[in-house]
Amino acid sequence: DAGVIQSPRHEVTEMGQEVTLRCKLISGHNSLFWYRQTMMRGLELLIYFNNNVPIDDSGMPEDRFSAKMPNASFSTLKIQPSEPRDSAVYFCASRLDRGVEAFFGQGTRLTVV
Amino acid sequence: AQKVTQAQTEISVVEKEDVTLDCVYETRDTTYYLFWYKQPPSGELVFLIRRNSFDEQNEISGRYSWNFQKSTSSFNFTITASQVVDSAVYFCALSERGGGTSYGKLTFGQGTILTVHP
Numbered sequence: 001d002a003g004v005i006q007s008p009r010h011e012v013t014e015m016g017q018e019v020t021l022r023c024k025l026i027s028g029h030n031s032l033f034w035y036r037q038t039m040m041r042g043l044e045l046l047i048y049f050n051n052n053v054p055i056d057d058s059g060m061p062e063d064r065f066s067a068k069m070p071n072a073s074f075s076t077l078k079i080q081p082s083e084p085r086d087s088a089v090y091f092c093a094s095r096l097d098r099g100v101e102a103f104f105g106q107g108t109r110l111t112v113v
Numbered sequence: 114a115q116k117v118t119q120a121q122t123e124i125s126v127v128e129k130e131d132v133t134l135d136c137v138y139e140t141r142d143t144t145y146y147l148f149w150y151k152q153p154p155s156g157e158l159v160f161l162i163r164r165n166s167f168d169e170q171n172e173i174s175g176r177y178s179w180n181f182q183k184s185t186s187s188f189n190f191t192i193t194a195s196q197v198v199d200s201a202v203y204f205c206a207l208s209e210r211g212g213g214t215s216y217g218k219l220t221f222g223q224g225t226i227l228t229v230h231p
Contacts (some may be wrong), residue, residue: 033219043204043221056218091158095219101148102219104158 002026004094006105013112018080021108023092025073031095033102034067034077038088049075061086082112115140117207119222126195127230133191134225136205140186142166144210147181147188152202152224164188165210195229202226 005024013019025032032049047057052069060067064083069075079086089109093102116139126132138147149161162172164181172179176196180189192199205222 031217035221042223045218045220048218050217089156093158093219100146101160101163103160104150106157 004092004103004105006090006092006108008108009106010109011111013082013110015083015112016081017112018078019082019086019110019112021077021079021090021092021110023075023077023094023105025075025092025094026096026103027073029094029096029103030072031097031102032069032075033091033093033095034075035091035093036088037091037107043091046077079110082110084112087111115142115145115207115209115218115220117205117220117222119203119205119225121225122223123226123228125228125230128197129194130229131191131193132195132227132229133189134203134205134227136188136190136222138186138188138205138207140207140209142209146208146210148206148208148219149179149188149190150204150206150221152204154201158204161190192227195227197229197231200227200229 007022030051034046036044036046044059046059047067048055049069065079067077089107091104091107093104095102118137145166147164151159151161169181176193178191202224204224208219
């Protein structure tokens with residue numbers, strides 16, 4: 001299997017623009033996590049889906065952030081409008097079941113200028 | 114609510130020294146899973162080991178070993194005879210299995226930066 005695939009790997013955008021990050025899960029996995037990593041706050045869980053249903057979105061910073069799973073193998077994380085404080089590395093991870101390890105994508109490094 | 118604490122922010126050792134990374138967790142669930150991940154300078158997050166709450170048997174894998182103690186809610190990780198390539202950020206993580214509100218949420222500690230000097 002190709003593993004979790006994230007795109008783009010790097011994104012530079014201007015403040016106020018819309019940004020969409022994409023994630024393809026490992027085939028057969030039913031849980032999906034979006035994390036944000038910064039020096040100040042470490043790895044923060046933004047949202048967690050199980051079987052395409054959002055279970056916990058308490059980590060989503062504010063209404064500017066939204067995440068979807070249009071199907072069982074794909075997810076998007078959208079930021080609109082983007083702000084410089086959104087600059088971070090965004091990881092998605094997928095998991096086969098609740099009791100096993102999650103596998104991470106390579107991450108998307110987002111820079112908002 | 115589940116919580117993972119890695120009290121050591123940074124550790125610096127000289128090659129061939131042994132080093133232990135500490136992890137303490139909090140959970141109300143009786144069934145849970147603990148993990149260690151490694152993040153090398155290249156940035157990817159690599160899974161190292163998983164333990165469930167019913168398995169307190171400690172494990173050794175090459176130069177790595179893990180010490181799980183439910184009585185103290187700790188899941189520590191030791192690298193024996195450290196090498197420069199072990200330099201990375203190490204994360205401890207917790208996932209509850211039960212039917213509580215977390216429903217399998219995966220929570221990470223803040224990470225420990227390990228630097229191994231030649």
